[in-house]
Amino acid sequence: MKTRAAVLYGTNQPFQVEEIELDEPKEREVLVHLVATGMCHSDWHFVTGDHPVHYPMVVGHEGAGIVERVGPGVTEVKPGDHVLVTFIPPCGRCRWCSTGLTFLCDRGAGATLGPQLDGTYRMHTKDGQDIGQFAYISTFSEWTVCPVDAVVRVDDDLPLDKICLASCCVPTGFGAAINRAEVRPGDTVAIFGIGGVGINAVQGAAAAGAAKVIAVDLLDYKLEMAEEMGATHTINNSREDPVERILELTNGVGADKTIVTIDVVRPEHVGMAYRATRKAGRTVVVGLAPVDEDHIDVPPSDLVLLGKEVV
Numbered sequence: 001m002k003t004r005a006a007v008l009y010g011t012n013q014p015f016q017v018e019e020i021e022l023d024e025p026k027e028r029e030v031l032v033h034l035v036a037t038g039m040c041h042s043d044w045h046f047v048t049g050d051h052p053v054h055y056p057m058v059v060g061h062e063g064a065g066i067v068e069r070v071g072p073g074v075t076e077v078k079p080g081d082h083v084l085v086t087f088i089p090p091c092g093r094c095r096w097c098s099t100g101l102t103f104l105c106d107r108g109a110g111a112t113l114g115p116q117l118d119g120t121y122r123m124h125t126k127d128g129q130d131i132g133q134f135a136y137i138s139t140f141s142e143w144t145v146c147p148v149d150a151v152v153r154v155d156d157d158l159p160l161d162k163i164c165l166a167s168c169c170v171p172t173g174f175g176a177a178i179n180r181a182e183v184r185p186g187d188t189v190a191i192f193g194i195g196g197v198g199i200n201a202v203q204g205a206a207a208a209g210a211a212k213v214i215a216v217d218l219l220d221y222k223l224e225m226a227e228e229m230g231a232t233h234t235i236n237n238s239r240e241d242p243v244e245r246i247l248e249l250t251n252g253v254g255a256d257k258t259i260v261t262i263d264v265v266r267p268e269h270v271g272m273a274y275r276a277t278r279k280a281g282r283t284v285v286v287g288l289a290p291v292d293e294d295h296i297d298v299p300p301s302d303l304v305l306l307g308k309e310v311v
Contacts, residue, residue, distance in 0.1 A: 001021075001022050001024075001143065002019050002020070002021060002022065003019070003020060003022045003141050003142045003143040003144075004017060004018070004019055004020075004141070004142050005017070005018070005020050005058045005123070005131075005138070005140060005141035005142070006058065006059075006060075006140040006141070007020065007056050007057070007058055007125075007131060008046060008047065008053075008055060008056060008057050008058070008059055009055055009056045010055050010056075011047070011048070011049035011052065011055075012047065012048065012049065013047075015047075015140070018125075018126075019126065020058075020123055020124060020125055020126070020131060020141075021123070021124040021125070021126065022122060022123055022124075022141075022143055022144070022145060023121075023122040023123075023124075023145060024069070024071070024145070025069060025070060025071035025074075025122075025145045026071050026072075026116075026118065026120075026145075027071050027072045027073050028071060028072075028073045028074060028147060028148050028149070029070075029071040029074070029116070029122075029145055029146065029147055029148060030067055030069070030070050030071065030074060030077060030083075030145070030146060030147075030148050030151060031067070031068045031069040031070070031143065031144075031145050032063075032065045032066065032067055032068065032083060032085060032143065032144050032145075032146065032151065033065050033066050033067075033068050033142070033143055034063045034064070034065040034085070034139055034141060034142060034143065034144060035064055035065045035066065035160040035161065035164075036063065036064050036065075036160045036161040036164040037060050037062060037063040037064075037139035037140060037164055038062040038063075038164055038165050038167070038168065038169065038196070039060070040061065040062055040168050040169060040196070041195065041196075041263040041264070041287075041288075042061070042168075042288060043059045043060060043061070043134075043140075044263075045264075045288055045290075046059050046112075046134070050264065050288070050289075050290035050291065051112070051288065051290070051291055052112070052291070053112040053113075053114070053132065053134060054112065054113050054114045054132050055132070056125070056129065056131045056132065057112075057114060057131065057132040057133070057134055057138075058123060058131055058132070058133055058134065058138035058140050058141050059134040059138065059140055060134065060137070060138055060139030060140035060141070061085075061086075061087040061134060061135045061137055061139060061167065061168055062085075062087070062139065062164055062165060062166075062167035062168035062169065063084070063085040063137070063139030063144075063164050063167060064082070064083065064084050064085065064154070064160040064161075064163050064164035064167065065082075065083060065085065065144075065160065066080065066081070066082055066083070066160075067079050067080065067081045067082075067083055067151070068143070070148070071148075074148045076148055076151075076153070077148065077151060077153055081153050082153070082154050082155070082156050082158065082160065083151040083152060083153055083154060084151065084152045084154055084163065084164065084166060084167045085137045085139055085144065085146060085150055085151055085167060086137075086150055086151070086152055086167050086168075087111075087135050087137070087167065087168055088103070088105060088107055088108045088111055088135050088136070088150075089105075089107060089117075089136060089146070089147045089148075089149030089150035090102035090105040090107070090149060091105055091106065091107055091149070092149075094106040094107075107136075110136075111134065111135040111136070112134065113132065114130070114131070114132020114133060114134075115130075115132065115133075116133065116136055116145075116146075116147070117136065117147055121133075122144075122145040123138065123141075123145075133146070135150075136150055137150050139164075139167075165196065169195075169196035169197045169200060170200050171200075172197050172200070172286065173196070173197040173198060173199065173200025173201040173202075173203070173204060173261060173286070174200045174201065174203060174204035174207075175204070176197070176201050176204065176259050176261070176284055176286045177189065177191075177201045177202075177203075177204030177205040177207075177208060177257075177259060178204050178207075178208055180284045180286075180311055181205075181257040181259055181282060181284045182257075182282070183204070183205050183208035183209070183210050183256075183257055184208065184209065184210075184256075185208070185209030185210075185211075186209065186210070186211045187205075187208070187209075187210045187211065187212075187256040187257055188210065188211060188212040188214070188249070188250055188255045188256050188257075189205040189210045189212070189213050189214065189255060189256065189257045189258070189259065190214040190215075190216060190242070190246050190255040190257075190258045190259070190273070190276055191205065191213070191214070191215050191216065191226075191231075191258075191259045191261060192216045192217075192242070192258065192259065192260050192261065192262055192269065192272065192273050193216070193217060193260065193261040193262035193263065193269075193287060194215050194216075194217040194219075194222040194223065194225070194226050194261075195222070195261065195262075195263055197261040197286060197287070198215070198217070198222075198226075198259075198261035198262075199222075199225060199226060199229055201259045201261055201286070202215055202226050202229050202230050202231050203229050203230055205230070205257075205259075206229070206230025206231075207230075211232075212232050212233060212249065212250075212255075213230055213231045213232050213233070214231065214232070214233045214234070214235060214246060214249065214255065215227075215231040215233070215234045215235070216234075216235045216237055216242045217234075217235075217236065217237070218236065218237060218238045219236075220236060223235075223236060233249060242272065242276065243272060243275045243276045246276040247276070250278070253278045254275075254276055254277050254278035254279070254281060255276055255277055255278060255281065256277075256278060256281050256282075257277070257281060257282050257283075257284065258273040258274070258276055258277045258281070258282075258283045258284070259273075259283075259284045259286060260273045260283065260284065260285045260286060260287055261286045261287050262287045263287055264287070264288070264289070264290065265285060265287040265288060265289040265293075266289065266293065267293060267295055267296045267297045268297055269287075270283065270285055270296040270297060270298060270310065271296065271297025271298060272297075273285075274296075274297070274298050274302075274308065274310065277308055279306045279307055279308065280306070280307040280308065281308055281309070282308070282309040282310075282311060283308070283309065283310045283311070284311050285310065285311070296310070298310055
């Protein structure tokens, strides 16, 4: 069949919206009509080359749609089901999946390579060139074929143009606060970078019972939204030093947990959050750094002498 998709042909090239060929679903695969997709900054990393992929590629990884057809062996969903299309389908069998770390599933190693799990392609240009599917899904397309393990059934009454964000930025931010930072009632938590992921980290920290939720960003309108979503304090770091302000708000102790959700993470961003973290506190890095960044601004001696963690 044919579908329209935004194809990325190389680093720093514009998306080409064009008609491409899409194969039928094979064993344990489904054909999904995508109704809505978000654009995560991770997708933009593939444009800039911060995280190269094998081109050509259709990226996009937070989508929602309706199952059109299913391949052999699929029993989990049926045509007409509303689904989320999720990032990296967990196998459920590798060491990481079997210990609850599904986000580290070994299948993730092939996310940027392009072919499906069986090593073949489902998307092709009009002249027959294979097109890769980022994370096996490619939500920047009107239709996609993906592993059934990559879809999650949702209630039909949920608006697909809203629920698509639950494929990535909502659980990433919320989960960073709940699962990685392990925010506890009474904690002070600082979130650096209030984008789609950061705003959900704010909500996660508030939901976990943090006494102080401190949002840090350069833009006032994002800080205002953070206050609506549960932030108790905001810091515009274009006007004041966030580390000094966080220490002031905590009587010189520092935040129990800091979460870095900046879109392009640099060494100094991690260092800033780390300096704002108390002794025996935890800094959680969520945003992606360019692949050529090979260090962070963290004094190794602090890890021992102050008992701080960076995860």
